Amino acid sequence: MRVRIEVNGEQHVADDVWEGESLLYVLRERLGLPGSKNACEQGECGSCTVYLDDVAVCACLVAAGQAHDRRVRTVEGLADGDRLDPVQEAYLVSGAVQCGFCTPGLIVATHDLLRRNPHPSDPEIREALAGNLCRCTGYEKILDAVRLAASRSDGG
Amino acid sequence: MEFLRPTTLADALAAKAEYPSAVPIAGGTDVMVELNFDKRRPDALLDLGNVAELSTWDVEGAVLRLGASVPYARIITELSDRLPGLAMAARTVGSPQIRNRGTVGGNLGSASPAGDAHPSLLAVDAVVEVASATGSRRVPITEFFLGPKKSALAPDELVVAVRVPVATGPQQFAKVGTRNAMVIAVCSFGLAVHPGTTAVGTGIGSAGPTPLRAPEAEAFAAQELPWGTRGLLSDAVARRFGELVAAAARPIDDVRGTAAYRRHALAVLAKRTLGWAWDEHRRSR
Ligand SMILES: Cc1cc2nc3c(=O)[nH]c(=O)nc-3n(C[C@H](O)[C@H](O)[C@H](O)COP(=O)(O)OP(=O)(O)OC[C@H]3O[C@@H](n4cnc5c(N)ncnc54)[C@H](O)[C@@H]3O)c2cc1C
Ligand code: FES
Ligand code: FES
Numbered sequence: 001m002r003v004r005i006e007v008n009g010e011q012h013v014a015d016d017v018w019e020g021e022s023l024l025y026v027l028r029e030r031l032g033l034p035g036s037k038n039a040c041e042q043g044e045c046g047s048c049t050v051y052l053d054d055v056a057v058c059a060c061l062v063a064a065g066q067a068h069d070r071r072v073r074t075v076e077g078l079a080d081g082d083r084l085d086p087v088q089e090a091y092l093v094s095g096a097v098q099c100g101f102c103t104p105g106l107i108v109a110t111h112d113l114l115r116r117n118p119h120p121s122d123p124e125i126r127e128a129l130a131g132n133l134c135r136c137t138g139y140e141k142i143l144d145a146v147r148l149a150a151s152r153s154d155g156g
Numbered sequence: 157m158e159f160l161r162p163t164t165l166a167d168a169l170a171a172k173a174e175y176p177s178a179v180p181i182a183g184g185t186d187v188m189v190e191l192n193f194d195k196r197r198p199d200a201l202l203d204l205g206n207v208a209e210l211s212t213w214d215v216e217g218a219v220l221r222l223g224a225s226v227p228y229a230r231i232i233t234e235l236s237d238r239l240p241g242l243a244m245a246a247r248t249v250g251s252p253q254i255r256n257r258g259t260v261g262g263n264l265g266s267a268s269p270a271g272d273a274h275p276s277l278l279a280v281d282a283v284v285e286v287a288s289a290t291g292s293r294r295v296p297i298t299e300f301f302l303g304p305k306k307s308a309l310a311p312d313e314l315v316v317a318v319r320v321p322v323a324t325g326p327q328q329f330a331k332v333g334t335r336n337a338m339v340i341a342v343c344s345f346g347l348a349v350h351p352g353t354t355a356v357g358t359g360i361g362s363a364g365p366t367p368l369r370a371p372e373a374e375a376f377a378a379q380e381l382p383w384g385t386r387g388l389l390s391d392a393v394a395r396r397f398g399e400l401v402a403a404a405a406r407p408i409d410d411v412r413g414t415a416a417y418r419r420h421a422l423a424v425l426a427k428r429t430l431g432w433a434w435d436e437h438r439r440s441r
Pocket of ligand 2: 037038039040041042043044045046047048049058059060061
């Protein structure tokens with residue numbers, strides 16, 4: 001089937017999409033957007049987190065056809081040209097990136113948290129990132145990055 | 157495989173009548189896992205995402221009619237005051253990403269004994285509204301679950317809404333798992349206290365072939381709680397309530413826990429939640 005999705009502000013069309021395919025597969029394998037990672041395909045790791053119509057979701061659990069005629073924003077769509085989003089910047093300078101596999105999903109999840117709650121408490125950060133697994137960092141630097149991004153944002 | 161995309165409930169029901177083997181997909185948090193892991197190859201997927209009627213809720217007198225596709229995240233932000241037990245259960249589901257997509261209609265569709273919505277729906281005697289192209293019917297929640305992952309839904313039917321009585325008193329939900337997020341319940345318990353009718357409702361999750369109620373525990377609490385004086389809940393009453401809840405469970409040993417552990421944990425959850433709910437009742441006005 002044909003699926004039409006607005007991704008990061010651009011209209012994309014994918015043809016010959018299998019009806020049982022995930023949005024994640026379409027993004028990575030058909031639209032050439034490998035930012036969203038594929039690790040578990042069962043909603044456990046959060047490395048595929050994207051916005052679907054402004055709601056943070058696991059792209060591996062959205063059927064491609066469910067994204068038809070909808071808007072998707074991936075980690076590739078957060079930076080403004082060469083200027084990184086403040087959340088991306090904070091992950092970099094905090095040393096919150098080791099192998100980097102979990103990073104795109106965590107960045108989208110953090111972006112979503114700070115949009116809804118610009119100054120989260122530590123328990124709120126943990127709760128918001130509970131669906132994102134990282135095998136490398138031990139999470140401390142990730143918490144640092146979120147706190148830094150929050151301290152630099154003034155709600156906007 | 158077909159991908160069916162109805163935009164109205166009538167079209168969705170017509171599609172289900174035409175393709176009874178089509179698998180409905182709402183949030184996809186159960187269906188997509190099965191597809192991704194090749195556990196299911198349906199002839200057709202029936203996407204409910206564009207059926208606006210399923211994503212709304214409204215209040216009809218003492219009942220809140222919750223559309224099947226309202227995600228957990230909205231139950232938490234919009235309904236915590238009217239459906240506190242269900243909202244508490246919703247807070248324990250998966251992760252933010254899962255709560256943004258997962259729905260009560262999907263939880264009922266899967267009919268897992270571990271589904272977190274079920275104990276709270278049992279505790280308040282919710283009614284499931286199901287429909288097919290030829291009409292609709294109301295299934296009391298106590299008659300909805302027939303066995304592990306088996307429900308009273310016919311192949312041509314969809315869950316349209318759940319009719320949940322608006323809370324008339326304190327409600328609680330508690331769940332045991334290996335960590336605070338992303339766990340399937342080892343066991344869970346939902347409780348509703350109805351001071352107006354001096355009644356108590358219960359729901360047991362993940363400790364039987366289906367979600368269960370504990371009728372003897374309900375009758376005991378209704379009889380023994382100090383409704384008139386709003387006095388302290390005695391330890392003996394709380395403990396006996398826990399024992400009766402545990403006795404109503406029909407747990408098995410599995411990878412998540414033993415039957416004996418489940419019974420023990422249920423007794424603790426029931427005793428604790430009754431204490432919390434009764435305290436809240438005593439503090440209220
Ligand atoms: C990482 C992860 C964590 C999870 N954690 C929890 C948890 O903590 N607690 C919990 O209870 N569950 C949990 N789940 C399971 C799942 O999220 C829930 O069962 C959820 O309620 C399913 O809703 P959905 O809309 O995503 O269902 P879907 O996957 O869309 O559908 C589930 C089933 O219901 C059927 N269905 C859907 N809508 C209807 C309808 N209107 N009428 C008839 N049939 C319908 C589908 O055909 C399918 O069989 C988790 C899942 C994942 C992936
Ligand atoms: S790949 Fe989607 S949650 Fe892990
Ligand atoms: S940095 Fe390697 S998984 Fe997080």
